[in-house]
Amino acid sequence: MAKIKWNWPFIIGFLIVFVGASIGFLVYAGTNHFCGSVCHSMFVYRDTWEVSSHGPKVLKDEPVACEECHYDRGIKGYIAGKISGMRSMIKEITATYHTPIKGEPKEARCKECHDIKKLNETETHRIPHESHEAMGLKCMSCHAGLVHGREGEGEAKMTHDACQQCHDTANADECTKCHKW
Numbered sequence: 456m457a458k459i460k461w462n463w464p465f466i467i468g469f470l471i472v473f474v475g476a477s478i479g480f481l482v483y484a485g486t487n488h489f490c491g492s493v494c495h496s497m498f499v500y501r502d503t504w505e506v507s508s509h510g511p512k513v514l515k516d517e518p519v520a521c522e523e524c525h526y527d528r529g530i531k532g533y534i535a536g537k538i539s540g541m542r543s544m545i546k547e548i549t550a551t552y553h554t555p556i557k558g559e560p561k562e563a564r565c566k567e568c569h570d571i572k573k574l575n576e577t578e579t580h581r582i583p584h585e586s587h588e589a590m591g592l593k594c595m596s597c598h599a600g601l602v603h604g605r606e607g608e609g610e611a612k613m614t615h616d617a618c619q620q621c622h623d624t625a626n627a628d629e630c631t632k633c634h635k636w
């Protein structure tokens with residue numbers, strides 16, 4: 456019986472290249488460059504992110520990456536995010552994408568970077584964050600359009616609309632309740 460002759464150098468070489476390429480792809484697919492350049496439906500999100508307060512135009516070498524807001528923390532979140540991303544890519548390739556696509560970020564991720572317990576005022580405004588969160592308000596109730604606000608122009612500016620529902624922003628006696636004039 457003829458013995459099978461394995462071409463070990465070839466097999467090992469192939470495995471190294473294959474595994475290397477797979478890891479390389481996975482890492483590359485995680486970069487903003489890949490997501491922004493391959494996923495057509497992501498263009499608008501990449502472009503707005505780029506010039507937003509969290510993007511490279513403002514934070515230079517340390518921008519907040521897409522997955523830091525959109526994926527859950529840890530390896531499980533990373534894999535889940537990747538699978539969801541791959542699913543998006545298949546839809547992209549087969550042109551079965553329906554915009555808008557679901558991508559609400561996780562508030563827990565915001566809070567990992569921003570300690571809102573201590574956030575009662577900014578340089579210009581008074582805004583006790585914790586008590587407003589306790590009323591059931593979400594970050595995005597007020598910070599709508601924070602990252603992907605206006606196409607090409609970065610974030611959308613907050614307006615009285617975010618407060619008007621509960622505060623009388625037209626009452627001249629109330630202005631300094633929020634504004635540090």
Ligand code: HEC
Pocket residue numbers: 487490491497500501504509519520521522523524525555556557558559560595598599600601602603604
């Ligand atoms: C600082 C956090 C943050 C970063 C970083 C970020 N996003 Fe978002 N993203 C948001 C928020 C908040 C929303 C919800 C919509 C809104 O309020 O603008 C959102 C929404 C989205 C949506 C879905 C919109 C919808 O209607 O469901 C997509 C897709 C998306 N982002 C892609 C990206 C991509 C791609 C990047 C990186 C180039 C990115 N995001 C970076 C916070 C972020």
Ligand code: HEC
Pocket residue numbers: 508509514519523524560561562564565566567568569594595598601
């Ligand atoms: C990986 C860390 C990180 C994550 C996640 C993150 N941010 Fe930020 N955020 C920053 C940094 C860094 C800045 C710029 C410096 C600063 O103001 O602290 C910033 C700035 C801001 C500002 C001030 C923007 C301005 O124009 O002055 C707001 C508001 C904000 N983030 C809200 C959010 C919300 C809401 C989320 C979740 C959707 C979020 N951030 C997620 C790091 C993060």
Ligand code: HEC
Pocket residue numbers: 562565566569571574576577578579580581582584587588592593594595596597598613617
């Ligand atoms: C009730 C509305 C409201 C909610 C809800 C809210 N914010 Fe804010 N936030 C504001 C206002 C108003 C400012 C001040 C804007 C300014 O100074 O121009 C602000 C400022 C900030 C800043 C900038 C702080 C600085 O020193 O410049 C960060 C970061 C921030 N918010 C994060 C968050 C996060 C994270 C959440 C959700 C957990 C959240 N906010 C929920 C209204 C809100």
Ligand code: HEC
Pocket residue numbers: 580581582583587590592597617618619620621622632633
């Ligand atoms: C869902 C309703 C709601 C929204 C939306 C809301 N607030 Fe409030 N806010 C309240 C309530 C209720 C209180 C506590 C009672 C009060 O002082 O009016 C409060 C209190 C405050 C206080 C403390 C007032 C004091 O006398 O100490 C500030 C400052 C404030 N809000 C700012 C804002 C700003 C800025 C926005 C918009 C970015 C906003 N709020 C949006 C309900 C809301």
Ligand code: HEC
Pocket residue numbers: 580612613614615618622623624625626627628629630631632633634
């Ligand atoms: C409940 C809180 C609240 C009250 C009351 C309020 N404002 Fe504001 N105002 C805000 C917030 C929040 C913004 C948006 C801040 C930002 O751009 O980040 C804003 C924005 C503005 C702006 C746009 C320019 C800017 O500063 O960005 C003007 C002008 C202004 N307010 C004037 C007034 C006047 C005048 C009154 C009283 C008649 C008043 N506000 C009452 C919260 C308030």
